[in-house]
Every structure is written in C-alpha cells, then in structure tokens.
Amino acid sequence: MEKAVKVLFIYPDFLEKTRHVKNILGSYSEGLASMSAVLKQAGHNVSLYHQTYMPDKQEFIDSVNKHSPDIIGISIRTGAFSFVKEMIGWLNDELPDICVMAGMYHVSLAPQEVIDVEGVDAICIGEGEYVCLDFVNYFAEFGELNTKADSFWVKDSDGTVHKNPLRPFITDLDELPFPDLELFDYTNLRSNVEQNTAEVIVSRGCVYSCTYCANAELRNLYPNKSSYTRFRSPENSIKLLERVLEKDPKIECFSFNDAILNVDKDWFYEFAALYRERIGKKFVCNLRVELITEEMALELAKTGCYLVTIGLESGNEELRTKYLMRTMKNDHIIKVSQMLRKAGIIVNTYNIIGLPYETPELTLETIKLNAQMYTDNIVISYFQPFPNTRLRKIAEEAGFIDPSVRPNDLVQLRMPGYKRSDIIYFRYSFLKFIRKYRKLYQSYSGERLTLEIDKLDRKILGKAHPRKLIGVFRQKSHWLNVSIKRTASRTLPGVYKALRRLRDKKSALKRQSKG
Ligand code: B12
Numbered sequence: 001m002e003k004a005v006k007v008l009f010i011y012p013d014f015l016e017k018t019r020h021v022k023n024i025l026g027s028y029s030e031g032l033a034s035m036s037a038v039l040k041q042a043g044h045n046v047s048l049y050h051q052t053y054m055p056d057k058q059e060f061i062d063s064v065n066k067h068s069p070d071i072i073g074i075s076i077r078t079g080a081f082s083f084v085k086e087m088i089g090w091l092n093d094e095l096p097d098i099c100v101m102a103g104m105y106h107v108s109l110a111p112q113e114v115i116d117v118e119g120v121d122a123i124c125i126g127e128g129e130y131v132c133l134d135f136v137n138y139f140a141e142f143g144e145l146n147t148k149a150d151s152f153w154v155k156d157s158d159g160t161v162h163k164n165p166l167r168p169f170i171t172d173l174d175e176l177p178f179p180d181l182e183l184f185d186y187t188n189l190r191s192n193v194e195q196n197t198a199e200v201i202v203s204r205g206c207v208y209s210c211t212y213c214a215n216a217e218l219r220n221l222y223p224n225k226s227s228y229t230r231f232r233s234p235e236n237s238i239k240l241l242e243r244v245l246e247k248d249p250k251i252e253c254f255s256f257n258d259a260i261l262n263v264d265k266d267w268f269y270e271f272a273a274l275y276r277e278r279i280g281k282k283f284v285c286n287l288r289v290e291l292i293t294e295e296m297a298l299e300l301a302k303t304g305c306y307l308v309t310i311g312l313e314s315g316n317e318e319l320r321t322k323y324l325m326r327t328m329k330n331d332h333i334i335k336v337s338q339m340l341r342k343a344g345i346i347v348n349t350y351n352i353i354g355l356p357y358e359t360p361e362l363t364l365e366t367i368k369l370n371a372q373m374y375t376d377n378i379v380i381s382y383f384q385p386f387p388n389t390r391l392r393k394i395a396e397e398a399g400f401i402d403p404s405v406r407p408n409d410l411v412q413l414r415m416p417g418y419k420r421s422d423i424i425y426f427r428y429s430f431l432k433f434i435r436k437y438r439k440l441y442q443s444y445s446g447e448r449l450t451l452e453i454d455k456l457d458r459k460i461l462g463k464a465h466p467r468k469l470i471g472v473f474r475q476k477s478h479w480l481n482v483s484i485k486r487t488a489s490r491t492l493p494g495v496y497k498a499l500r501r502l503r504d505k506k507s508a509l510k511r512q513s514k515g
Pocket residue numbers: 012013014015027028029030031032034035072073074075076077078079101102103104105106109124126127128129132201204205206212213214215257258259381386387
C-alpha cells in the first residue's frame with residue numbers, strides 16, 4: 001500500500017420527524033463499525049461524522065473539512081435518501097475533488113437512483129467490508145478509482161458508469177475482525193446512556209422471505225444466496241460481547257439486533273450455555289413464533305432474556321399469508337405469547353399499519369390479536385414500500401402508489417379502502433384500543449364477549465366518530481410526550497432510569513400474577 005487513505009463515513013442517523021431535534025443521542029451501526037475495523041486493520045484512517053440531525057450547508061461543510069478526507073463514504077437507508085441527496089449537492093458545490101462513495105440498503109436496492117445523483121462517484125452494493133477495502137487500497141496505490149472493483153458501480157470522468165458483479169458474501173463471519181467500537185462515541189450512544197444497553201449483532205441475513213423486508217430482497221442479489229444466513233460461532237460471539245463489556249463496563253443488558261436469534265437451534269443452545277457462564281447479563285432479542293417452543297422459552301428465560309420481540313405485522317391471517325408471505329396462525333401466536341409470559345419474558349410485537357389492501361377493519365384485527373396476546377410493548381410502523389421489494393410491486397400493481405406523494409410522507413399508499421387520516425388515527429390510537437379490547441377479553445366470555453366486541457368495533461368504525469380530529473390530537477400529544485421523556489432522560493438520567501426500572505418491575509409482577 002502506497003499511503004494510508006483518510007476515509008470519512010457519514011451516518012445520517014435521524015428520521016424525517018426528528019431532523020430538526022438537536023438533543024437526540026445517536027444509534028450504533030454495525031455495518032460502519034465493521035467496515036471501519038477492516039479498513040483500520042489495513043492501516044487506513046477512518047473517522048465518522050455521526051449526524052443526529054440534518055445540518056445546514058455551512059455546518060455540514062465545516063464538519064467534513066475538520067476530517068480532511070480523501071474518500072467520503074455515506075450510508076443510505078431509504079428514508080434518508082432525500083437528505084443525503086441534498087448533502088451530496090453541497091459536497092459537489094464546495095468540495096468537488098473528494099471521492100464520494102455510498103452504500104447500505106437503499107443503494108443495494110435502488111442502485112441506479114443513487115449513482116444518477118450528481119456528485120456520487122461510486123456505490124457499493126451489498127456487504128461492504130472487503131470490497132470496500134480493495135477499493136480503498138486501489139485508491140491508495142494508484143490515486144484513482146478502480147472502475148473494475150467487485151460489487152461497485154463506478155462513474156468515470158466522462159460520466160460512464162462501470163457496473164461490476166457482486167462478490168459472494170463472506171461465508172465465515174469469524175474471519176471478520178470485531179467491529180470498531182472506537183468509531184462511535186460509544187459510551188454515549190442512546191441505548192448505552194438511556195438503558196445501559198449495548199446494541200450487538202452476531203449474524204447476517206435471514207432465511208425467511210417477508211415481502212416488505214429489504215433484507216429478503218438483498219439475499220436475492222447474491223450468487224451464493226442459499227447460505228445467506230450466517231452466524232459468528234458461539235465462542236466468537238461471546239468474545240465479541242466480552243469486548244463490548246470491556247469497552248463499556250456499565251452495560252447491564254444486550255440488545256441483539258439479529259433478524260432471528262434462535263433460527264439455528266443447535267447454535268442457540270451452545271451460545272446460551274456459554275452466555276450464562278461468561279456473560280450473565282440480561283438481554284433482548286427478535287424471534288420468529290414458529291421457532292418458539294416451551295423448552296426454548298424456558299431456555300431463553302434461564303439465559304437472561306427478559307424481552308422478546310416477535311413480528312405480527314398484521315392480525316389478519318389472510319392478508320399475512322397472501323401479501324406478506326407470513327403463514328403463522330393466530331392461535332399459535334397467542335399460544336407462544338402465553339408460553340413466553342409464563343416463562344417471565346416480556347412480549348413485544350412489531351406491527352405495520354397502512355399495508356396494501358389493509359382496511360380499518362383489518363387494523364382492528366391486529367389490535368385485537370395484540371389484546372389477546374396480552375403484549376406488554378408494541379412497535380408500530382407505517383408501511384414503507386421499500387424499493388425493489390415484492391410488497392412494493394404488489395402496491396404498484398394495485399395502483400396504491402401515487403407519484404405525487406412526497407417521499408417523506410409517513411403514509412405512503414393511497415388506497416380507496418383506507419383514508420390517510422384514518423391510518424394516522426389508528427396509528428396513534430393503537431395502544432389505547434389494545435387496552436380497551438384487552439379489558440373486554442378479561443371481563444367477558446362467550447356470547448357476551450362477542451356482543452361487547454361488536455359494540456366497540458361499531459363505535460370505532462362508525463361514521464359519526466370524528467377520527468380525523470382525534471387522530472391529529474393524539475399525534476400531537478404523542479410527540480409532546482416523547483419530547484418530555486427525551487428531555488427527562490437527558491436532564492435527569494438517574495430518575496429516568498429508576499422510573500423505567502420500576503415500570504419494568506411492575507409489569508413483570510403483573511405478568512406473574514396473571515400467569
Ligand atoms: C439493526 C437495525 C437497526 C438499528 C441500527 C441501524 C443501523 N443503521 O445499522 C436501529 C434500531 C437503530 C434501526 C433503526 C431503524 N431502522 Co433498522 N434495521 C436494523 C437491521 C435489523 C439490521 C441492520 C444491520 O446491522 N445489519 C448488519 C450490518 C453489518 O449490515 P449493514 O448495516 O447493512 O452494513 C453493510 C452494508 O449495507 C454495507 N454498507 C453500509 N453502509 C455503508 C456505507 C458505505 C459507504 C459502504 C461502501 C457500504 C456500506 O456494508 C456494511 C458491512 O457489510 C435491519 C434489518 C436486517 N435484518 O438486516 C433493519 C433495517 C436496516 N432498518 C430499517 C429501517 C427502516 C429502520 C428505521 C427507519 C425504522 C424506524 N422507522 O425507526 C430506523 C432508522 C434509524 C437509522 N438511524 O438508521 C430498514 C431499512 C430499509 C431501507 N430500504 O433502507 C431495514 C432493512 C429493515 C426493513 N424494514 O427492511 N435499525
């Protein structure tokens with residue numbers, strides 16, 4: 001290698017709704033930390049511009065200049081694309097000689113859209129570590145961009161784009177160095193500060209093919225896709241966690257960001273035994289209902305798992321099977337939730353609202369399924385038709401994608417059966433309605449239960465109900481609440497954490513008393 005290259009990663013870590021909020025702490029990105037480790041190992045200089053809000057032009061250019069980079073690498077998720085385009089425009093105006101490369105999901109799924117942006121010199125499709133290293137090494141040696149770099153599309157000086165094939169993904173994750181925790185202001189990441197929790201990931205990929213998920217489509221880009229789901233070995237995973245604890249000894253909990261932590265049962269049991277022996281901290285993870293048995297629930301609890309998140313997405317079996325490619329049955333989902341709660345584990349669900357062909361009646365089914373599961377926490381997302389996903393194509397074919405809708409409008413589809421204002425109303429009433437239906441399931445049974453449920457359905461769906469007005473009000477009070485919590489967690493972190501612990505304890509007691 002001729003000389004060390006200075007690579008500056010830019011991580012737009014803010015959402016449309018928080019782009020002006022300056023007191024938010026940032027989140028961890030395993031992708032950037034992992035690429036940084038590989039580049040640093042080869043002797044390059046890597047730094048990070050971690051953006052927790054959208055800067056103005058001057059602040060942006062000043063921040064970039066502080067690092068005096070040779071290459072800028074921008075991470076682009078779909079929701080950040082419009083902001084990134086603006087920033088690349090600023091680079092193009094003020095610092096046109098710096099090479100700009102981009103990577104991450106939006107780049108992999110909509111490469112043409114990204115390479116077409118004036119000022120983008122190269123894009124990386126799929127996994128970045130070693131292909132990016134080769135790209136940077138070439139730059140170090142020849143002082144120019146390698147137009148033949150694997151997994152890269154590279155623009156040359158006359159604007160021609162060289163599109164190179166994808167290199168197969170890394171099959172043995174143990175070969176990767178541990179992620180570079182020095183890249184971030186690690187101990188000041190949001191989850192570290194607010195919950196003494198470290199975000200970690202010990203696998204890549206997923207075996208399932210949910211139609212809305214960018215992960216499922218990414219697999220299809222690879223020549224070696226049949227082995228797309230990979231884990232670090234149990235021993236290597238434990239070493240990674242030990243490393244994290246050395247870096248931030250006040251960590252009390254791990255949050256596994258892996259798609260599904262127990263997808264390989266043998267791996268999971270071996271890992272769990274080592275975890276109990278050498279880590280012994282609480283943890284939270286994502287699981288698929290099909291893979292949870294009573295034995296697994298007990299093993300999870302014994303190992304320190306106190307919260308599990310399972311994807312429901314929709315409570316309607318037909319919509320789930322036909323459009324989302326998720327074939328689990330509601331009865332089974334309820335049974336699994338009981339097993340987890342019986343083992344003392346908090347049940348969290350992922351829910352999507354505004355899916356293609358969804359109607360207010362179907363959203364009520366999702367709400368009722370949560371009520372029957374006695375979920376303790378929920379995550380609700382508006383449906384986002386990510387580029388190149390199967391569900392986007394379904395929405396396009398149905399005519400639900402209206403080109404006049406702004407890319408950052410939270411409600412993306414326009415469907416005759418579900419008004420935008422109703423989607424917002426249900427989004428902000430979701431939790432309230434779960435509680436209402438849950439009360440009914442607790443208080444009544446048989447015919448009386450059916451009658452009471454019908455009554456509540458009719459009230460919510462009735463024409464006279466001022467849903468639009470209530471939706472706007474609940475949306476505003478939700479964000480006020482979030483902002484108060486955010487301020488409290490910053491100004492009185494001790495009190496904030498103590499209150500959270502108390503809340504968790506209370507809900508654990510509640511779960512135990514209900515069995
Ligand atoms: C962990 C995770 C999070 C974490 C961390 C986010 C992060 N930026 O890493 C948290 C909880 C903060 C999060 C939040 C959100 N997430 Co998220 N998240 C994931 C998850 C489960 C795993 C990502 C991961 O760590 N992969 C492993 C690492 C190693 O891979 P990687 O990050 O992709 O990086 C590799 C390549 O992409 C590439 N690369 C990445 N960046 C760059 C940059 C350059 C210059 C180059 C060359 C290469 C390169 O090289 C890396 C190393 O191989 C994925 C789903 C999944 N199972 O993959 C969703 C996913 C990425 N999230 C998604 C979304 C939508 C969100 C939210 C918008 C949700 C919300 N409404 O709040 C927010 C966005 C906040 C944010 N700051 O990004 C979508 C993104 C879809 C898209 N088309 O962009 C995904 C794909 C899930 C989905 N719904 O399909 N998320």
